[in-house]
Amino acid sequence: MNKIAFCFPGQGSIEAGMGRDIADSFRGAMEVFERGSAASGLDLERLCFHADASELVDTAVQQPALVATSLAMLAAIRDRGIEPALAAAESISLEDAIALVRERGIAMAETAAEHPGSMAAILGLEDEVVENLCRRILGVWPANYNCPGQIVVSGENPAVDECIELAQEAGARRTVKLKVSGAFHSPLVARAADRLRPAIERVRFEDPVAPFMSTVTARLESAQRMAPLLVDQLTAPVRFTQAASELMREGVKTFVEVGPGNVLSGLVKRIDRSVKAVSVNNLAALDKLHETLAET
Numbered sequence: 001m002n003k004i005a006f007c008f009p010g011q012g013s014i015e016a017g018m019g020r021d022i023a024d025s026f027r028g029a030m031e032v033f034e035r036g037s038a039a040s041g042l043d044l045e046r047l048c049f050h051a052d053a054s055e056l057v058d059t060a061v062q063q064p065a066l067v068a069t070s071l072a073m074l075a076a077i078r079d080r081g082i083e084p085a086l087a088a089a090e091s092i093s094l095e096d097a098i099a100l101v102r103e104r105g106i107a108m109a110e111t112a113a114e115h116p117g118s119m120a121a122i123l124g125l126e127d128e129v130v131e132n133l134c135r136r137i138l139g140v141w142p143a144n145y146n147c148p149g150q151i152v153v154s155g156e157n158p159a160v161d162e163c164i165e166l167a168q169e170a171g172a173r174r175t176v177k178l179k180v181s182g183a184f185h186s187p188l189v190a191r192a193a194d195r196l197r198p199a200i201e202r203v204r205f206e207d208p209v210a211p212f213m214s215t216v217t218a219r220l221e222s223a224q225r226m227a228p229l230l231v232d233q234l235t236a237p238v239r240f241t242q243a244a245s246e247l248m249r250e251g252v253k254t255f256v257e258v259g260p261g262n263v264l265s266g267l268v269k270r271i272d273r274s275v276k277a278v279s280v281n282n283l284a285a286l287d288k289l290h291e292t293l294a295e296t
Contacts, residue, residue: 013261019069029072039095040102063105070259111192112182124173143185147270218242
């Protein structure tokens with residue numbers, strides 16, 4: 001049987017006007033923005049529908065805006081009769097999900113201001129080569145395993161710059177300094193994890209209605225593991241390559257990216273070109289989803 005995995009984009013997939021056409025067409029999608037605004041204290045409708053992308057760069061704002069947009073699109077998918085899978089797997093409420101990600105964004109932004117750092121994508125080197133470079137340089141760590149031959153490193157500014165230089169000497173096809181405000185997914189933002197932990201511990205996590213794949217462990221995880229994993233996620237690398245590969249070994253042949261952009265869909269195809277990857281990032285893509293899934 002062809003299994004389907006639903007995945008949700010992270011920071012960097014922002015788009016001006018994201019989610020507006022979906023919200024205009026589906027009442028349930030608009031309710032996500034309304035309920036999310038009340039839970040986060042942000043005007044998510046204004047931010048997502050009308051703000052310039054430059055306003056959404058702020059980590060404290062971008063994360064709840066992204067989650068709200070993805071959950072609104074998920075609500076529209078369900079309205080069409082397609083039942084996919086934390087908030088998507090109904091392990092926590094919509095309000096808890098957006099309130100938590102608002103706290104997460106604030107904690108990350110504050111910690112980044114206290115401990116400045118940067119991130120850079122390194123393309124064209126084996127994972128092991130980049131890992132060895134990070135071991136040689138004090139203050140830089142692998143942060144995102146995006147796909148084979150593409151790793152993001154994170155750390156102190158001089159250390160990231162040195163890693164870029166050595167990666168180029170080692171034959172990297174390209175290196176890109178990312179436009180982020182801190183060294184996320186590294187030990188430099190450990191204070192953010194400490195600040196977020198009490199908020200996470202106040203939330204009750206129910207067993208997910210569908211299997212939940214963690215990009216921290218690259219394993220299917222239970223409700224009992226979700227709270228500590230959400231804390232660990234701040235400082236641990238994002239193991240998207242490993243998580244997607246494990247889902248493929250579990251029989252997943254179709255990946256549906258729910259939210260703005262199409263970053264994850266592109267990464268999935270780079271991991272394994274034999275699987276199908278589609279993005280539901282606007283009304284037109286939603287209209288095609290039934291047809292796409294019928295072909296699987």
